[in-house]
Amino acid sequence: MAEPDLVLRFQRRFLAARQLRSFPWPVRGCGRPGSGAGAAAGRGLALFRAFQELEQHLRASPDSSLLLDVLHKTVLHPLCVKYPPSSKYRQCFLTQLIRKHEATAAEPLDELYETLAELLREEECPACYKSYILPTGESVTLSESLAIVSGGTTGLVTWDAALHLAEWAVENSVLFTNRTILELGCGVGFTGIAICKTCRPKRYIFSDCHPCVLHQLTQNILLNGFTLGPDSAPCIQGESQGQGAAGTSCQVPQVMVAELDWGSVTQRQLLDLQPDVIIAADVIYDPEIIVALIGMLEKLSTCRADGKSPEAYIASTIRNPDTYHLFQAQLDKAGIRWQLLPAHSSSTLLSDVQPNLSVLQLFL
Missing domain, CATH: 3.40.50.150 (Vaccinia Virus protein VP39)
Structure with missing residues (x-):
């Protein structure tokens, strides 16, 4: 069963496009630990812990409902669909979700890969939207x-x-x-x-x-x-x-x-x-x-x-x-x-x- 509090934390921070480049995970193009200033790295710490918590939930249960819930409350949320953050931001976020899912050795989730494929076809705009809950x-x-x-x-x-x-x-x-x-x-x-x-x-x-x-x-x-x-x-x-x-x-x-x-x-x-x-x-x-x-x-x-x-x-x-x-x-x-x-x-x-x-x- 999906953890509502965990999913809500992801949703709030994703829709507001909190900086991903300062998150301490090695995602190509999104920055590495220590690559930004101390304050910037601190802003990513809470969501890094949320990703650790997400990984623990995924390893504890083979059910993919939690990951799908996160996907639909972030990248596929109606606010994001209508008023999206930058394409690069969404790509980096979704890539990390896929990596967390693959690390559990669970069956592939087609919806994750299909959503990423659609994002990769988008052209980046000079402006983006942020939605603050x-x-x-x-x-x-x-x-x-x-x-x-x-x-x-x-x-x-x-x-x-x-x-x-x-x-x-x-x-x-x-x-x-x-x-x-x-x-x-x-x-x-x-x-x-x-x-x-x-x-x-x-x-x-x-x-x-x-x-x-x-x-x-x-x-x-x-x-x-x-x-x-x-x-x-x-x-x-x-x-x-x-x-x-x-x-x-x-x-x-x-x-x-x-x-x-x-x-x-x-x-x-x-x-x-x-x-x-x-x-x-x-x-x-x-x-x-x-x-x-x-x-x-x-x-x-x-x-x-x-x-x-x-x-x-x-x-x-x-x-x-x-x-x-x-x-x-x-x-x-x-x-x-x-x-x-x-x-x-x-x-x-x-x-x-x-x-x-x-x-x-x-x-x-």
């Missing part, structure tokens, strides 16, 4: 770039801090319910779409400044069943809008996309937004943008008509402690108080515990 069971599907840097920006992929912030938001949904949210540097839109699907905000403002990012962001918002503009329908049903909003709450927020350049935005532009809450993920990775970000936060502190300052939360992956501490020092210099919020005890979206992820609450 939220803690609530709902999904967010995004079109993302295959390259970390594409079109002169790193904003066309989803970073771990965005996943971390989304999980934190779901756990603290009361902070977002029936409120206006402004996201700074939102990239391709994962965090905001996840919040719109689970936290019932009144209005959500996605903002970025790169033209390629804004274009891809708009496509992803529509893909997930939301309508841009202030006159959104009270409830989206069916699949008339891209992927559709199956499983989302009937309270669909007003959604808009704003082009905001932190260095040139005016106070007048910000007065039109009137955010109750400001969030951002992975926006303090470069010392050169910290001054502009601090200036943006200072302008936002006085942008509300009622005179109240918005609440603010910033999630970060701490790659360089000096840059992170520089941001904190600049907050202190600007008179913006801050506090570090408690870390997650577990993670659904991330494949392992990430000790270098944090969420700061700012008091503007």
